Amino acid sequence: xxxxxxxxxxxxxxxxxxxxxxxxxxxxxxxxxxxxxxxxxxxxxxxxxxxxxxxxxxxxxxxxxxxxxxxxxxxxxxxxxxxxxxxxxxxxxxxxxxxxxxxxxxxxxxxxxxx
Amino acid sequence: xxxxxxxxxxxxxxxxxxxxxxxxxxxxxxxxxxxxxxxxxxxxxxxxxxxxxxxxxxxxxxxxxxxxxxxxxxxxxxxxxxxxxxxxxxxxxxxxxxxxxxxxxxxxxxxxx
Numbered sequence: 001x002x003x004x005x006x007x008x009x010x011x012x013x014x015x016x017x018x019x020x021x022x023x024x025x026x027x028x029x030x031x032x033x034x035x036x037x038x039x040x041x042x043x044x045x046x047x048x049x050x051x052x053x054x055x056x057x058x059x060x061x062x063x064x065x066x067x068x069x070x071x072x073x074x075x076x077x078x079x080x081x082x083x084x085x086x087x088x089x090x091x092x093x094x095x096x097x098x099x100x101x102x103x104x105x106x107x108x109x110x111x112x113x114x115x
Numbered sequence: 116x117x118x119x120x121x122x123x124x125x126x127x128x129x130x131x132x133x134x135x136x137x138x139x140x141x142x143x144x145x146x147x148x149x150x151x152x153x154x155x156x157x158x159x160x161x162x163x164x165x166x167x168x169x170x171x172x173x174x175x176x177x178x179x180x181x182x183x184x185x186x187x188x189x190x191x192x193x194x195x196x197x198x199x200x201x202x203x204x205x206x207x208x209x210x211x212x213x214x215x216x217x218x219x220x221x222x223x224x225x226x227x228x
Contacts, residue, residue: 001161031214042205042218043159058215092158096214102147102166104214108158 002097004107012113020079021110023093028073031096038089049076083114117142117208121219134193138206148189153203
């Protein structure tokens with residue numbers, strides 16, 4: 001299995017500020033994704049982090065609000081910009097790996113509270 | 116497009132009893148199916164997955180699930196519940212080769228002593 005580290009694990013942020021979340025994987029992976037889990041809700045895919053090119057965003061998510069970088073095959077960042085209390089969520093990084101290449105693992109998540 | 120329906124937002128079982136969590140999916144193409152568990156204040160842990168091999172899949176912690184194409188179902192079971200099974204369980208689906216997961220709403224499992 002992959003070891004996926006996310007930083008920060010938790011943070012309390014001021015309204016109007018931006019925060020960058022890091023996702024580091026212990027091995028090279030071809031596919032990385034970012035998800036959001038709002039309080040008491042299920043998970044929703046934000047975007048696919050593409051190595052060396054712009055991320056692919058799902059409906060309802062835009063680059064200006066959630067810029068994503070993926071400079072190499074082991075690392076990605078998600079920035080939550082101009083935060084409002086509605087952005088209070090868990091943000092999770094996921095990767096596709098495994099011996100069969102079909103296993104999807106998640107990081108422990110970054111728990112953001114916007115005040 | 117894929118979607119997932121988890122029947123029952125809350126399930127309460129007695130310790131030692133059968134755990135059955137229901138998941139039905141819709142997909143226009145052959146799916147990959149996953150079950151994840153989320154313990155309080157933690158991230159998601161993979162329990163098991165179906166990726167077009169054996170239809171009966173065994174996972175960690177004594178859980179298993181059976182893919183039934185005719186019923187578009189992927190129900191999760193455990194023969195004997197343990198107190199440590201109390202958690203939130205999510206069923207998820209992706210298209211083969213796509214890996215973008217669509218999640219169900221989740222089922223909260225409580226275990227009674």
